[in-house]
Amino acid sequence: MTDGQDLGITESKEYATGEWYAEVVQKAGLADYAPMGGFIVTRPRGYAIWERIQDYLDGWFKDTGVQNAYFPLFIPESYLEREKDVVEGFDPEVAWVTHGGYDELEERLAVRPTSESIIAPFMAQWVRSHRDLPLRLNQWCSVVRWEATETKPFFRTKEFLWQEGHTAHATQEEAWAEAMTRLDQYERVYEDVLALPVLRGRKPEHDKFPGAHTTTTVEALMPDGKTVQGATSHYLGTSFAEAFDLTYADIDEEERTAHTTSWGLSWRAMGALIMTHSDDQGLVLPPTLAPTQVVIVPIWQEENRAKIIEYAEAVESTLTDAGLRVDLDDRENRNPGFKYNEWELKGVPLRVEVGPDEVEDREVTLVHRPDGERATVDRDGVAPTTEDHLDTVFAKLYADAEETLEGEIREAGSREEILGTIGKHGGYVKAGWCGEAACEEPVKEAIAAEIVMVPEDRDAEPVHEECAVCGNDAEETAYFAKSY
């Protein structure tokens, strides 16, 4: 036990989720709080996770016709105003630059809260004919939204890292397909990389991206029963193209307005990752993202030390040669128990122990981070065996998260039942809904739960015939949940 030494995690995930989360983020070395409220410093171990998420997504984007570009951090006010819905949507949380050095600027500059209004004008310039379409641009950058509400590392910070994709297409069908391709990729990155099952859906009309025709989302459920909007993909229709004059000459020489999309995933994905898999021992990472996938801890006595280190080093090169990310922890002044605890805190998915017993029998002992399961396996073929165990660790994480999700989708037929069910269990509650934002209000007021999504398929039959709140005919199924 720690016995007064607070090297590890001291808060309980189950009983003090917020404090626990803050402690994991800091003690696992992912981030520190910056001197300005609402900002964080991302440390190398945290940034490495983000880089891996980037690597996966960026590769898929490029495989599907996307090109990366970079647009300025600042957006002139006059540009921002060209799409009035966007201005109104983000106005309260835009940070403004008013001075350059000692001089007041003639026109103030917005720190981008999102970049549609600076990217679209250039897309309009670059698109002349149908031959220039589709145009698919993406940028990895940070944006600033001056949130009034409380912040939490990675989940909600005033500046956050993300990617924003912006595309233009000749037809609605193509643009819609584009939005779906990106939603598929977001679902895939959550499920295959982060080991987090998600729900796919649409945002209700009153909660769409400002100016969008349709906003689609992937939602992940956190262990405290709140949902996180994991990523969004918007079909913007022609409204943005109209505002920015993004038109093209079609094959029949007619001038037509393009259909556009935008889509983004932020480092909030990391917040969901940490929150879901980690435990009272500290960080838990899936092998796909862990900066160190395997840590080798040698266990020696004075007389056999050289032999054991040599054996451990050989195991290290075998695993490294197989392409795994391996650390050999041969620090002198730390005993094995200390090292176990430290690497568990830092989220290394698999530990390899080699001591006199293993050397004697030409074996190694593997220990899974999530549950401590151990297996002693042959030294021969240790690389493929280790890879199998890493796959198993991933599967365990996914299965746990999936089990949680499946048990947390419930139904309710009345306002009281919605309130009662979410109040008692958290999670998602499906209910019939007439489509009026007004029917969300009583639920929002009472327990701060919202309609976080509706089914992707607009024609899907509602779960009940009547709106659970007003009793009128239900148009669709609303998923109510508390949200991060």
Added chain:
RNA sequence: GGGCUCGUGGGUUAGCCUGGUAUACUUCGGGCCUUGGGUGCCCGUGACCGCGGUUCAAAUCCGCGCGAGCCCA
């Protein structure tokens, strides 16, 4: 938006009520010791969130800020 709690070396913390010398663990640097779940010893570096007030004297009391966390809306 409303309420509550908290802020002391890099991390964790004692001291605060009852004003006067700041405690310990850990990290880090140096030295010794040496390992199957946070090993022990010695030396060293290192802190009272900011501003104002009360006072001979403020980490401590008061006010205002800033920051963090929680609860409610």
